[in-house]
Amino acid sequence: MRAFSFSLSSSSPPPPPPPSPPRKNPNSNLIIPNTLRTILLKSTAIALSFSLVASPPFFPSAPAVASENIAASASVDLCGEARREEEETKEPNLTNESLVEEAWEVVNQSFLPDAGTRPWSSELWLKKKEDIRQSRIQTRSRAHDIIRKMLASIGDPYTRFLSPDEFAKMAKYDMTGIGVNLKEIPDTDGSVKLKVLGIILDGPAHSAGVRQGDELLSVNGIDVSGKSAFDVSSLLQGPKETFVTIEVKHNDCSPIESIKVERQITARTPVFYRLDKMESGDSSVGYIRIKEFNALAKKDLVIALKRLQDSGASYFVLDLRDNLGGLVQAGIEIAKLFLEKGETIISTAGRDHQVQNSFVAETSPFVKAPLVVMVNHRTASASEIVASSLHDNCKAVLVGERTFGKGLIQSVFELHDGSGVVVTIGKYITPTHMDINGNGIQPDFDKLPGLNEVRNYLSQCQLQRAG
Known part of the structure; x- marks a missing residue:
């Protein structure tokens, strides 16, 4: 089995729910992402995900040894083990029945039970697997139809099947522009390595010789040690059909x-x-609109904030109206620009303990000026993470309409025929412990307040929070 993933927050409109009676709160919240750890399935699934939560190292650390000869022998063993694992991951003959069972296993191991409109029953789900094993599936298209119906039975409009063509389009969520997903992996000496968590098959990096599990050492001669995966992804970005030179190690032995x-x-x-x-003419406001959260969002926002500050902006308006999301990690990094060290950005909850996490700011804020965040009914997903984080930490007032209300986390898993399944694996919880999903975020004002009103509101918020 091979698994390599990339988790996401969609920048496209959320898909409509399948035909069913209307429910009270039909909206739910997405991202692409961040990062779900590789799920070890009994079947042969390939999971793709943009980092949100921790992933285990690809290579186990070797135990400390006293002898150089023993160390060399251990290194050779590790290399031999890596080659054996590579041989074992070669794709076996794929039957239509095993493909359907593969999709079943992804849902069985990772689906968040309370995401659907119907009660989750492990017994009924197991019955579906037994039904699969008792029937003969003649064609691949029939297998795809069975997977679609199986996923639809869950009652979650965001858990769905992707045809091979639809799955191929997921490459648009590549943060780096070269088809890799990077992850920070702790090393045995306490430092952090950047490794290729996932790679798009036949993408630019894969075709050039980069492999899953490779350690990334430099980008265009710049040493990337100590840099975050998100910042290095920005270094890799550039105009289409230009080149970037990277240094990698395929394993500790190479x-x-x-x-x-x-x-x-x-x-x-x-x-x-x-x-x-x-x-009034006595103050200036820096107006900033963010259309989506991609790999350039944080870097370009920092440039905008600095230039507006240098030009005399006394406060800022951050316009997130009609921003349907994008990369969750970009939203998290942007929220950090306005928060104090230790303040919570967002928390995640799910069946798997590695999906249960809290993201906090690690440094002082880049700007401390008063902030207004504009939202509407099309402010969704990663945008709602930013808005709720800044609002709950008393860093911004919200103006406009109630937001969309999509607080669910999806991961995208590739099946062995090139198709895939999108599965809801978790949800977001705001710093004040509100569930965004189906509820959205209610703004403080429906029209832009004056600067003094913004300052007074934020002061009262901080006093209440301290009390």
């Missing part, structure tokens, strides 16, 4: 290899900004 990779996908800036004079 030499450093320099690989030139052609960029396939480029992220466009989602940040637009201007300086506006207030009607």
Whole structure:
């Protein structure tokens, strides 16, 4: 079995629910992501995910030894083991029945039971597996139809089947532009390595010789040690059909290899900004719109904030209206720019303990000026994470309409025929312990308040929070 994943928050409109009687709260909250750890399935699934939560190291650390000869022998053993594992992951003959069972296993191991409109029953789900084993599935299209119906029976509009063509389009969520997903992996000496958690088969990096589990050492001559996976993803980005040179090690036994990779996908800036004079004429406001959260969002927002501050902005308006999301990690990194060290950005909950996590700011805020966040009914997913985080920590007032209300986390799993399944594996909880999903976030004002009103509101919020 091979598994390599990338978790996500969608920047496209959330899919409509399957035909069913209307329910009270039909909306739910997404991202692509972040990062679900690789799920070890009994069948042969390939999971793809953009890091949200911790992933285990690809290579187990070798025990400490006293002798150089023993160390060398252990290294050889590790190399031999890696080669054996590579041989074992070669795809077996794939039957239609095993493909359906593979999809069943993904849901069985990772689906969040309270995400659907119907009560989750492990007994009924097991019965579906028994039904699969008792029938002969003649064609691949019939297998796909069975998977669709099986997933629809859960009652979660976000858990769904992807045809091979639809799954291939998931490459648009590549943060790096070269088809890899990076993850920070703790090393035995306490340092952190950057490793290739997932790789798009036949993508630019894979075609150039990069492999899953490779350690990334440098980008265009820049040493990446100590840098976050998110920041290095931004270094890898660039115009389509340009080249980036990276240095990697395939494993602890291999030499450093320099690989030139052609960029396939480029992220466009989602940040637009201007300086506006207030009607009173005694202050200026920095207006910033973020259309989506991609790999350039944080970097370009920092540039915008600095230029507006240098131009005399006394406070900021962050416009997240019609922002349907994007990369959850980008939203988390952006929220950190306004929060104090130790303040909670968002928490996640799910069946798997590795989905249960809290994300907090590690440094002082980049800006401390008063902040207004504009939202509407199309503010969703990663945008709701940013809005709720800044609001609950008394860093911003919210203005506009109630947000969409999508607080569920999906991961995308590739099946062995190139199709895939999107599965809801967790949900987001705001710093004040509110469940976004189906509820959305109610703004504080429906129209833009004045600067003094913003300051007074934030002061009262902070006093109540301290009390």
